[in-house]
Amino acid sequence: SQQGEEDPQALSIQEGENATMNCSYKTSINNLQWYRQNSGRGLVHLILIRSNEREKHSGRLRVTLDTSKKSSSLLITASRAADTASYFCATGEKLVFGKGTKLTVNP
Amino acid sequence: SAVISQKPSRDICQRGTSLTIQCQVDSQVTMMFWYRQQPGQSLTLIATANQGSEATYESGFVIDKFPISRPNLTFSTLTVSNMSPEDSSIYLCSAMGLGGTSTDTQYFGPGTRLTVL
Structure with a gap:
């Protein structure tokens, strides 16, 4: 299955720091x-x-994709307390989700 | 992006009863899906809601337990039948293909939090 698996499972950082989450998957993707997801x-x-x-960039978010390694990363720069949430990667039309990374940003 | 609403947002139900969850999209979409998120877990696809025909279910999910309707391109329902405490989950609908395009982005509704006693 085209399963995404996030790493780490949990991440706790201070406000202003950058947060990096990784995702690996098993098969070829489009x-x-x-x-x-908040709470x-x-x-x-x-x-x-x-x-x-x-x-790809979107505001404070930067996503990379390495298809040769079947991996992706999500970088959140200058994190804020409001970024506290679980982050999931998903692949395929019928989305297959990993277990997610629970990010806590401490004020 | 599509605006997707779900009703109810949450419910507490008795064992053996059924609950129908509604999903409304503010514009026509190509595809709609239903997912389940059990407590502390990730999302699992239940089925693809097909407009005007029977839903396509994933392994482990059956029509008798999770009947789905999709009468038009903007609306779908999921019924959780003969509920047991194991059905306590968040149920989410999603949609892709906004405006009939082939866009791959899939948007989610706010979810329905179901607790079965």
Whole structure:
């Protein structure tokens, strides 16, 4: 299955620091999507990166994709307490999610 | 981006009863999906809601337990039937193909938090 697995499972940082989360998957993909979920609520779409793209930016977010290593990373720069959430990567049309990274940003 | 709403946002139900969750998208979309998120877990796809025909279920999910309707391009329902405490989860609908395009971005509703006693 095209399963994404995030690493680390949990990350705790201070406000202002950068947070990096990694995602690995098993099979060939057309694209990979990153989502954020606050306290068991709905998922917010962050970024979609296609298989022919290596890097994509959106505000304080930077996503990279290495198809040779079947991995992606999400970097949040200058983190804020409001960034505290779980972050998931997902692949495929019928999205297959990893277990997510729980990010805590301490004020 | 598409705006997706779900009703109810949460419910507490008795064992053996059924609950129907509604999902409304503010514009026509190509595809709609239903996911389940059990406590402390990630999301698992239940089925693809097909407009005007039977839903396509993933392994481990059956129509008798999770009947799904999708009468048009903007609306779908998921029923959780004959509930047990193990059905306590967040149920989320999602949509892609905004405006009938082939965009791959999948947007999610706010979820329905179900507790079965």
